[in-house]
Amino acid sequence: GAGVSQSPSNKVTEKGKDVELRCDPISGHTALYWYRQSLGQGLEFLIYFQGNSAPDKSGLPSDRFSAERTGGSVSTLTIQRTQQEDSAVYLCASSVTGIGGADTQYFGPGTRLTVL
Amino acid sequence: AQSVAQPEDQVNVAEGNPLTVKCTYSVSGNPYLFWYVQYPNRGLQFLLKYITGDNLVKGSYGFEAEFNKSQTSFHLKKPSALVSDSALYFCAVRDRGGGFKTIFGAGTRLFVKA
Numbered sequence: 575g576a577g578v579s580q581s582p583s584n585k586v587t588e589k590g591k592d593v594e595l596r597c598d599p600i601s602g603h604t605a606l607y608w609y610r611q612s613l614g615q616g617l618e619f620l621i622y623f624q625g626n627s628a629p630d631k632s633g634l635p636s637d638r639f640s641a642e643r644t645g646g647s648v649s650t651l652t653i654q655r656t657q658q659e660d661s662a663v664y665l666c667a668s669s670v671t672g673i674g675g676a677d678t679q680y681f682g683p684g685t686r687l688t689v690l
Numbered sequence: 691a692q693s694v695a696q697p698e699d700q701v702n703v704a705e706g707n708p709l710t711v712k713c714t715y716s717v718s719g720n721p722y723l724f725w726y727v728q729y730p731n732r733g734l735q736f737l738l739k740y741i742t743g744d745n746l747v748k749g750s751y752g753f754e755a756e757f758n759k760s761q762t763s764f765h766l767k768k769p770s771a772l773v774s775d776s777a778l779y780f781c782a783v784r785d786r787g788g789g790f791k792t793i794f795g796a797g798t799r800l801f802v803k804a
Contacts, residue, residue: 578733614796619792619793619794622791665733667734679736681726681733
């Protein structure tokens with residue numbers, strides 16, 4: 575079956591511009607996660623969605639970052655007024671339920687964001 | 691607060707030799723523990739996880755990991771390394787009583803030489 579897909583695969587933008595990154599989770603997965611992977615660093619948790627519950631936004635680094643998930647499926651991560659330190663690979667993952675915490679997460683290929 | 695430490699940035703091993711990639715964690719409660727692998731130009735793939743029960747967990751591609759509660763460790767092992775095992779390995783932890791946030795380590799790059 576189809577895995578997690580993300581678009582675009584690469585995005586180059588100028589400092590100060592807004593960007594939108596898209597994630598299509600595996601069909602039927604109710605949990606969706608966003609992470610950021612900076613060069614030489616591990617994955618940094620950003621935000622988590624589970625069904626219709628309020629998302630866990632505790633990992634968002636600033637109020638320039640926001641995310642939404644429409645219809646319990648596709649998610650968009652928006653970064654406003656991008657800064658050079660936002661340059662990273664943004665990874666999306668989904669899992670069956672997320673409830674209980676033992677779910678295996680399935681990752682997309684990522685979007686490489688470069689802010690000039 | 692949850693945290694994961696992978697003390698080695700890089701591990702080098704000869705093909706056919708056993709390999710160990712180290713991971714220690716800190717959570718306030720009981721953990722779920724995971725290992726993921728990232729091959730060059732590919733996304734992260736799940737290897738194995740510890741939920742409960744037997745402390746020795748077997749996963750994909752011949753890998754296994756042992757949960758050691760007293761040492762708060764979850765080291766990844768394989769009896770005989772392959773060149774194709776060369777990749778970036780991430781340990782991750784989730785506090786089963788603390789929500790759904792998963793904390794990943796910084797990663798360990800494994801090089802297996804022929």
